[in-house]
Amino acid sequence: EPEVTQTPSHQVTQMGQEVILRCVPISNHLYFYWYRQILGQKVEFLVSFYNNEISEKSEIFDDQFSVERPDGSNFTLKIRSTKLEDSAMYFCASTPAGTGVLQPQHFGDGTRLSIL
Amino acid sequence: AQSVAQPEDQVNVAEGNPLTVKCTYSVSGNxxxxxxxxxxxxxxxFLLKYITGDNLVKGSYGFEAEFNKSQTSFHLKKPSALVSDSALYFCAVRDRGGGSYIPTFGRGTSLIVHP
Structure with a gap:
């Protein structure tokens, strides 16, 4: 079964540095998402992306964050000037075309981001 | 606004016994x-979803959930728990009439199945 893949599995970064988290969604999916999960807490929505633009974003997704689909396969989350509170698991997800909004999301295994 | 509550942080059950993981929701529409x-x-x-139709929904790995509109609940159930069912379970809701396509997730319930 096709999977959403995320790299790296663990990223350690100094506070203030920029990080790019990478995701390869399932190939025929058209809706893409980023979520984060701070240790022991709930899964929080960050942003959704469709047709090469952001379709929805949460209050968490401020100017520090950006997303990009640089080619036909990758979907990236960039965090500028990282802060300690950005430490979390970041999950990428995708859903298929058509009634994608009713389809279950397929999640990657996440990138654990540790800010020192 | 849409929200979901999972009132139990942890559920413990013995292998072979039935399990229930609770979820209640709040939406302005359906x-x-x-x-x-x-x-x-x-x-x-993904385990299972309720969109419309039968209130009892069957999903992966023998799990099922019952949609109860009057109680605004969607509890997850399994007749006979396995040790391998031990994991974190998340309920999510999206308001059918809302402007957002994004589901809201609960805090998660840790299910521990004892041998």
Missing amino acids: PYLFWYVQYPNRGLQ
């Missing part, structure tokens, strides 16, 4: 409801 499971160091995996 809900779409989902259950996901998360194993250690893995992403969320």
Whole structure:
């Protein structure tokens, strides 16, 4: 079964540095998402992306964050000037075309981001 | 606004016994409801969903959930628990009439199945 893949599995970064988290969604999916999960807490929505633009974003997704689909396969989350509170698991997800909004999301295994 | 509550942080059950993981929701209209499971160091995996139709929904790995509109609940159930069911379970809701296409997730319930 096709999977959403995320790299790296663990990223350690100094506070203030920029990080790019990478995701390869399932190939025929058209809706893409980023979520984060701070240790022991709930899964929080960050942003959704469709047709090469952001379709929805949460209050968490401020100017520090950006997303990009640089080619036909990758979907990236960039965090500028990282802060300690950005430490979390970041999950990428995708859903298929058509009634994608009713389809279950397929999640990657996440990138654990540790800010020192 | 849409929200979901999972009132139990942890559920303990003996292998072979039935299990229930509770979920209640709040939406302004009608809900779409989902259950996901998360194993250690893995992403969320879809278990089942309620969109419309029968209130009893069957999903993966023998799980089922019952939509109860009057109680605004969508509890996850399994008749006979396995040790391998031990994981973190997330309920999610999306308001059918809302402007957002994004589901809201609960805090998660840790299910521990004892041998």
